[in-house]
Amino acid sequence: MKVEVRVYPKAGVLDPQGRAIASALGRLGHPTVSDVRAGKIFFIDVEGDDPVAVEAQARKMAEELLANTVIEGYDVRIAREP
Amino acid sequence: MSRGQPRFAIVVFPGSNCDQDCYHVATELLGCEAEYVWHRDTDLKGADVVILPGGFAYGDYLRAGALARFSPVMESVTRFAMDGGPVLGICNGFQVLLEAGLLPGAVRVNRGLRYVCRDVHMRVENASTPFTRLYEPGEVVRMPVGHGEGNYTAPPETLTELEYESGVVFRYCDEAGRVTDEANPNGATAGIAGIANRDGNIVGLMPHPDRCAEGLLGNEVGRKMFESAVSSLAESKV
Numbered sequence A: 001m002k003v004e005v006r007v008y009p010k011a012g013v014l015d016p017q018g019r020a021i022a023s024a025l026g027r028l029g030h031p032t033v034s035d036v037r038a039g040k041i042f043f044i045d046v047e048g049d050d051p052v053a054v055e056a057q058a059r060k061m062a063e064e065l066l067a068n069t070v071i072e073g074y075d076v077r078i079a080r081e082p
Numbered sequence B: 001m002s003r004g005q006p007r008f009a010i011v012v013f014p015g016s017n018c019d020q021d022c023y024h025v026a027t028e029l030l031g032c033e034a035e036y037v038w039h040r041d042t043d044l045k046g047a048d049v050v051i052l053p054g055g056f057a058y059g060d061y062l063r064a065g066a067l068a069r070f071s072p073v074m075e076s077v078t079r080f081a082m083d084g085g086p087v088l089g090i091c092n093g094f095q096v097l098l099e100a101g102l103l104p105g106a107v108r109v110n111r112g113l114r115y116v117c118r119d120v121h122m123r124v125e126n127a128s129t130p131f132t133r134l135y136e137p138g139e140v141v142r143m144p145v146g147h148g149e150g151n152y153t154a155p156p157e158t159l160t161e162l163e164y165e166s167g168v169v170f171r172y173c174d175e176a177g178r179v180t181d182e183a184n185p186n187g188a189t190a191g192i193a194g195i196a197n198r199d200g201n202i203v204g205l206m207p208h209p210d211r212c213a214e215g216l217l218g219n220e221v222g223r224k225m226f227e228s229a230v231s232s233l234a235e236s237k238v
Helices: A016-027 A051-066 B019-029 B072-082 B092-099 B156-164 B223-237
Strands: A002-009 A040-045 A072-078 B007-012 B033-038 B049-052 B087-090 B106-108 B116-124 B140-147 B151-153 B168-173 B192-196 B202-205
Touching (some): A040 A051, A051 A072, B019 B223, B087 B092, B092 B106, B116 B192, B151 B192, B168 B202
Parallel strands (some): B007 B033, B007 B049, B049 B087
Antiparallel strands (some): A002 A040, B106 B151, B116 B140, B116 B168, B168 B192
């Protein structure tokens, strides 16, 4: 089963990368961009076919390692098989 | 049984690159015994002080310090620290302590997005930890920094606690000791350069005392951090 974990700076936490990207987008002709937060996505293959269990496991992975919950939020979703 | 000079353990992760600097300070400059402890080892070899040196442990993959905290050696370091043993994390070592939850808060990418490599000034805010007791409270010291992720932050309640419980050990400042935005190399909240846990035995900082510990380098103010540990241990043995 494929699961995706998105990790991103929490709202309100200064994100220097996001801020730099936002200003670059502004210079590139996207003046309507008012904010960018830059994060990462983890595409994880997990054995098992119980989406509830896999999702719970992915949350545990996020809490333990993938996200630093002091400054980062995360969300988890089970990817649909193509 | 008195053993004379204390023994340092210098933890070596794959990617540590200041381990030899710390070893040099402990042995050559202080005349202490020191042992390298590989990240897969769990035996701290009878250490009285543990140093987590600078570098790029595990390539800083994911986040600086994030993977190093799962090393077998960190279980021993945690136990040692919880028993009150003095632990110092320098730069990447500080990042490991944060990720391991031995110190509160986190570091973000530097405000300027660049790796910052230069001397900074810091004010000694807490001169009673085992690593700062030989400094004067409020003393301004100059030390080099070299990091891309040193932009310290923590939840508001943690910041309040740090401020009220003397958890802030060093704060970036100008030469005259004024905490200003210009003197802050990375955007760290409240100019925080180094912190301690509530008991004071775990200390972490971004600047490098190991790189300014002898006259040959033009600055030896950092040696006092190591000497503080020796003096603190000597006192606790009496």
